[in-house]
Amino acid sequence: MSSRKGRDRVVAVVGATGAVGEVLLGVLEERSFPVKQLLPLASERSAGTTVTFRGKALPVREAEPGAFEGVDLVFFAATGSLSKDLAPEAAKRGAVVVDKSGTWRLNDDVPLVVPEVNADALEKHKGIISCPNCTTIGFVMALEPIRRVAGVRSVVVTTLQAVSGAGRPGVDELEEQIAARAEGKALVPKTFAAPIAYNVVPLCEKFRDDAYSTEEVKLLYETRKIMDMPELEVTMTCVRVPVPVGHAATMLIETERPLEPEAARKALAAFPGVEVIDDPASNRFPTPADVAGRDEVLVGRVRRDLASDRLWMWQVSDNLRKGAATNAVQIAETLVARKLA
């Protein structure tokens, strides 16, 4: 193991042609991740097309078990069922897997990691590491600094989620509906449950039998696992909004000890990867447009609830970067730095 740090890796990206995969390739390049060879993988539909990495066009191959021979590190950014089938195949061949899908997140043998919050969980990995849902990452990045200074009892959260959270089909649907509306045509929902152009839709993914959506329950169970707080109360509504990139959320936080808004701002600003933009006097607050293309989680609107001791805040993060690609690459960087991959 000790020889692992310092050498360049053979890296595969499954889902290299998708919304997250494309950003992932860019983030690996930007952060100079030690890549000796990059293997872009996708479905058979994309086999023979190319993606660009470090200025070179690389041919895309179909993802299948044999593709992982000789690979050190695999990022999965495709579908949950593909991760279920192929992540163990990659691990079996000696690769370390960083998975972006929901498949492995709540598995007891799989660390679920946001490096700024729980990097130590990586020490126990068994070949597969899971990256939380995009909504959960921004949420825990904003909650952890508050927990560290005042403890947290409960949170009520409403998310406002960008269409790219549903991948390329989501982005295409917003653009098609904007064009259709300009031409006076009907808006036909496919990816989303109702028209998303000029509208908001209080359903991300699909409903469960208990009337919560599958996206909503991720916030509860993933947060409890990452923060190692099995009793934490998180109650939520997830809403899709006609924004290309950048998930936002309002958070109403009940702390264990009293916390003044100014002390909360200070704790947030001191936390790595969080930036506070909060000046009501000059209308300064962060928006999805401000965070698109950035890795920081931006927090504003920090204020005391008028009816209780709880704290309100608002956070935005780029769902494709910190919510997906950047967090995955940070996990890989931590594995390399700790000689765990």
Ligand SMILES: NC(=O)c1ccc[n+]([C@@H]2O[C@H](COP(=O)([O-])OP(=O)(O)OC[C@H]3O[C@@H](n4cnc5c(N)ncnc54)[C@H](OP(=O)(O)O)[C@@H]3O)[C@@H](O)[C@H]2O)c1
């Ligand atoms: N979008 C986000 O904000 C976000 C955030 C966090 C996590 N995630 C997760 O990241 C993953 C990718 O999401 P995305 O938004 O990038 O989706 P996307 O834009 O729809 O891309 C899906 C990718 O998966 C590939 N793929 C699909 N079926 C495949 C198969 N059977 N075999 C091999 N490759 C296959 C596609 O290849 P083809 O081009 O060949 O079809 C494409 O490269 C998902 O698990 C998603 O839940 C997404």
